[in-house]
Amino acid sequence: MLNMQTVGETMIVSLDRDLDMVEAKNFKDTVDTFLLLNPQIKILQIDLADVSFIDSSGLGAIIGRYKNISLRQGSLVITNASDNVRRILEMAGLKKLLETKKAKKEVL
Amino acid sequence: MKDNYVKLTFAAIGENVATSRMVLSSLLAGYDLSLSALDELKIALSEAVSNSIIHGYGEDASQMVTVEFTIADDILTLAVIDQGVGIADIKQAMEPTFSTRPEHMGLGFVFMDSFMDSLEVTSTLGHGTTVLMKRNLKSEQLFNADAV
Ligand SMILES: Nc1ncnc2c1ncn2[C@@H]1O[C@H](COP(=O)(O)OP(=O)(O)O)[C@@H](O)[C@H]1O
Ligand SMILES: [Mg+2]
Numbered sequence: 001m002l003n004m005q006t007v008g009e010t011m012i013v014s015l016d017r018d019l020d021m022v023e024a025k026n027f028k029d030t031v032d033t034f035l036l037l038n039p040q041i042k043i044l045q046i047d048l049a050d051v052s053f054i055d056s057s058g059l060g061a062i063i064g065r066y067k068n069i070s071l072r073q074g075s076l077v078i079t080n081a082s083d084n085v086r087r088i089l090e091m092a093g094l095k096k097l098l099e100t101k102k103a104k105k106e107v108l
Numbered sequence: 109m110k111d112n113y114v115k116l117t118f119a120a121i122g123e124n125v126a127t128s129r130m131v132l133s134s135l136l137a138g139y140d141l142s143l144s145a146l147d148e149l150k151i152a153l154s155e156a157v158s159n160s161i162i163h164g165y166g167e168d169a170s171q172m173v174t175v176e177f178t179i180a181d182d183i184l185t186l187a188v189i190d191q192g193v194g195i196a197d198i199k200q201a202m203e204p205t206f207s208t209r210p211e212h213m214g215l216g217f218v219f220m221d222s223f224m225d226s227l228e229v230t231s232t233l234g235h236g237t238t239v240l241m242k243r244n245l246k247s248e249q250l251f252n253a254d255a256v
Contacts, residue, residue: 060212
């Protein structure tokens with residue numbers, strides 16, 4: 001299931017299902033409701049460690065949340081994407097949202 | 109590998125996009141495909157089935173989508189068939205980023221086209237849409253064997 005955690009201004013959403021039209025909608029609804037109720041959130045971190053599949057519905061949901069968080073001058077970062085998922089995100093032009101290896105080390 | 113044919117008909121609900129991917133995965137289990145090749149095939153199927161459910165039927169659960177999986181001479185053919193609203197302008201629909209819905213990427217046909225060897229779309233307004241896609245599975249295996 002979709003798991004949420006907040007640390008200060010950061011909201012971490014961990015997904016663990018195929019990010020297709022069903023999970024994309026679930027993700028979108030949950031995050032949008034939470035963001036609406038929590039105006040202090042400025043960073044949306046999407047953890048894809050347990051996601052092995054994404055299609056264009058999943059991409060649409062991520063880009064939509066990116067637009068929403070940008071509207072409040074916030075940012076979005078995608079962490080721990082598998083090779084397959086990373087490849088699709090890059091094909092869709094979302095490379096800039098993927099955490100770099102360096103950033104990951106700094107966090108740890 | 110043995111030739112095979114499976115015809116799957118299911119209600120037009122989002123949950124069945126995963127159902128169709130599962131059937132595809134198990135049909136391909138005997139092929140030593142790379143993870144990325146399998147992923148590409150699953151995405152292409154996912155896109156076509158999602159389109160039938162979302163655009164063809166507006167997620168009307170009483171409607172049915174059919175997927176025909178054919179493996180013949182190591183060529184996979186996927187036919188995704190709906191009797192939904194149909195597509196007015198197929199050429200326009202297939203253009204990258206074209207979508208008739210907000211917050212949709214317009215990447216479905218782009219993925220189907222780039223991940224399959226061939227893609228054919230036939231559609232009649234008010235009668236439905238058929239998406240026919242093929243990919244050679246043998247060339248993937250040879251490619252893998254070379255890579256190892
Ligand atoms: N099975 C279908 N029935 C009706 N319209 C469809 C179907 N498949 C695709 N379309 C139309 O083609 C457009 C482009 O499809 P696609 O490339 O998958 O992008 P998206 O699904 O993000 O809109 C859709 O917005 C829709 O108007
Ligand atoms: Mg689509």
